[in-house]
Amino acid sequence: MTLTDIKFSEFLKDFEKTLKYLFHEKEDINKLSLNRGLPPELLNQILAERPLSVAIPEEYGGRGSIVKECLGILAAASYESLPLSLTFGINIALFLEPVSKYADDSVKQGIFSRFLENQNMGGLMITEPDYGSDALNMKTMHQEEADGYRIKGTKHWQGLTGLADFWIIAARKTLDNGELGRDIDFFISDNSINEQKVVVEELYDNAGLYMIPYGLNKLDLKVPASYRLHPETTGIKMMLDILHRSRMQFPGMGMGFIKRMLDEAMAHCTNRIVGNGNLMAIDQVQYSISRMQSAYTICSAMCAKSSEISGITHNLATEGMEANTMKAVVTDLMQECSQLLVQLSGANGYRISHIGGRGIMDSRPFQIFEGSNEMLYAQIAEMITRSMKKQKQLNLFDFLKELSLTSEACLHFKDDLSFTISQALSQRKLVDLGKILARIICVSYVLDLGKKGFRNDLVQNCIDTVRHEVAALMCSFKFENNVQVIEGYTEQSSWLKFV
Known part of the structure; x- marks a missing residue:
């Protein structure tokens, strides 16, 4: 069998x-x-x-x-x-x-x-101490030898450091002039073989995710030629395909976590008696748990969508819009749900042994690794504004109405989206706009899931919740804020002198 x-x-x-x-x-x-x-x-x-x-x-x-x-x-x-x-x-x-x-x-x-x-078990090594999200400038190098490749460099913050049996390692080719090539190559290393063994120089004291070791890894490896991965076109596109597929699997990790936060919150608020009723009878509690149910609905819709589009038969190198949306939104929702559970749980929630308190620390790095959410939101906004400029369309709603990914969902946000983008946006505005666009894309996933039979009351509540959130984000986007950091801020700013 x-x-x-x-x-x-x-x-x-x-x-x-x-x-x-x-x-x-x-x-x-x-x-x-x-x-x-x-x-x-x-x-x-x-x-x-x-x-x-x-x-x-x-x-x-x-x-x-x-x-x-x-x-x-x-x-x-x-x-x-x-x-x-x-x-x-x-x-x-x-x-x-x-x-x-x-x-x-x-x-x-x-x-x-x-x-x-x-x-x-196996993991992936891309990040370096001096090159986090700037992966294209990594300094880990490889050189072809008679019977394989020599790989030298330093990597860090790899999950499963010292625990994985295999690694896929990203490196750049050493050119004849001593410089490193622009493309990125990937190699498998087998930690059970001495000349392929990764040396762990330090284990980090990560604040959450205690079960997973992270650390600093020194590489001086020799791997056989057969251990090199073969891209369909370029190594950079292979890396994008790998990372985008990974981001599209974040909803799987988010799904169980969000459901657990929601189940714990509902059980606690149903059983906790305050005065003549339970916590669930309080309006603000209803609002908080409804947000968690909205997160559950969005994550369910993401899982359904990812199941359709992210298999290994698909090349996802150019699918940054949906990959960034799934990763950024679901990780924001994971953090929000853990925060809400702790708030609803009172003092008991503020314990590492409590699923909510632990959830805050465990879910927080999800908003950072594999591309910080601010960076991903800005990229989403840049993709849309670049396409708008190319099509000479300045009105955001009119553009989204013609985009297959948002054509139906944007109708729920017409009043908020009916404005023109006629000039270049600052990075902070791109982040705001990216958050708005990502949530509209998520509503399109929810609508698709609803058509397949997912319960309608959850779908409608989710749409109303996202409309509320988008309205708040639009206020932030339209507010003129060019505040800059003040150097030497300590001069004339001690309150003790003015009392």
């Missing part, structure tokens, strides 16, 4: 049961979350269920790299533990899928077998 003979619903149910047993009966997830890393035997028991098989092609013994299944596993994990879900997300989107799509056929079987049979 192969893995694909098991219906996904059964596979997922068994996995959820395993997590519930391991985290709530055998161990206490609230106590585990206070420690660095997961106990190896516990991690092995989780991986023994072969959750990562969802990202391995069927011909290599996996379940077939079906996006719906990948997102389902991520959601199941994040309902219990966001760090565990991110561990899976790193393995799936940043290692297994790139290997499936771009690696030499001669190395795939060996790698995938170790994932299925030996609970191996």
Whole structure:
């Protein structure tokens, strides 16, 4: 019997049961979350269920790299533990899928077998100490040798530092003049082989996501020629394809997390009695939980959309608009939902052992890594304004009405969007505009999901919630604010002198 003979619903149910047993009966997830890393035997028991098989092609013994299944596993994990879900997300989107799509056929079987049979894991190395989001200027270099490639450099903030068995490493070619080439190449390294072993120089004291080790990695590796990934065109486009696919899988990690925040909030507010009624009878509580339900609806719609468009058969290098939207909006929603749960929970929420308090710290870096949200929102706005300029269309609503991605959704925001953009926007205005556009795109996902039968009351409440948010963002966008940093601000600014 192969893995694909098991219906996904059964596979997922068994996995959820395993997590519930391991985290709530055998161990206490609230106590585990206070420690660095997961106990190896516990991690092995989780991986023994072969959750990562969802990202391995069927011909290599996996379940077939079906996006719906990948997102389902991520959601199941994040309902219990966001760090565990991110561990899976790193393995799936940043290692297994790139290997499936771009690696030499001669190395795939060996790698995938170790994932299925030996609970191996893998990650991706791009970020460097001096080059975070500026990946195109990375200094890690590679040089071709007789029987492979020599790779030298320094990487940091890689999730699973010191824990992953395999890495995909980004590097630039050393040219004859000593300079580095403009394109980026990717190589697999196997940490079980001495000359491919990554040296961990430091483990970081990350403030959240305690289960996942991060750190500083020194590279001086020699990898065989067959371990180089093969792009369809250029290495930069391969990197964009990988990163955009990863961003489109963020809704999977967000789905279980947001549902958990919502379930905890509803249970607490239903059972907590204040005066003659429970918290749920309070208007402000209704407003807060309705926002969490809106987040649940948006994330559900993103998962459905991602399942349709982000498989490895698609090249996502040019799909920055939707990739940025999914990543930025869902991570904002994750942080908001954890903040709301803590607020509703009172003092008890402000504990690391509380799912809400822990959720604030665990979800916060999601707004930063793989492109900070401000940068992604600005890019969304730049894509739209650039297209408007090219088409010589100045009215935002008229443009969005003709754009397939927003043609239906924008009708709900006509009053807010009926204005012209006739001049270049400052970066802070681009961020505001990007937030607005991203939320309108999300409404288009929600409308699509509603047509498939998703419950209508959640859809309508979500649209009203987003309309409220867009109206507030429009006030920010239209407000003239050119405030600059004041140098030497401490002169004549001590209040003690004026009392």
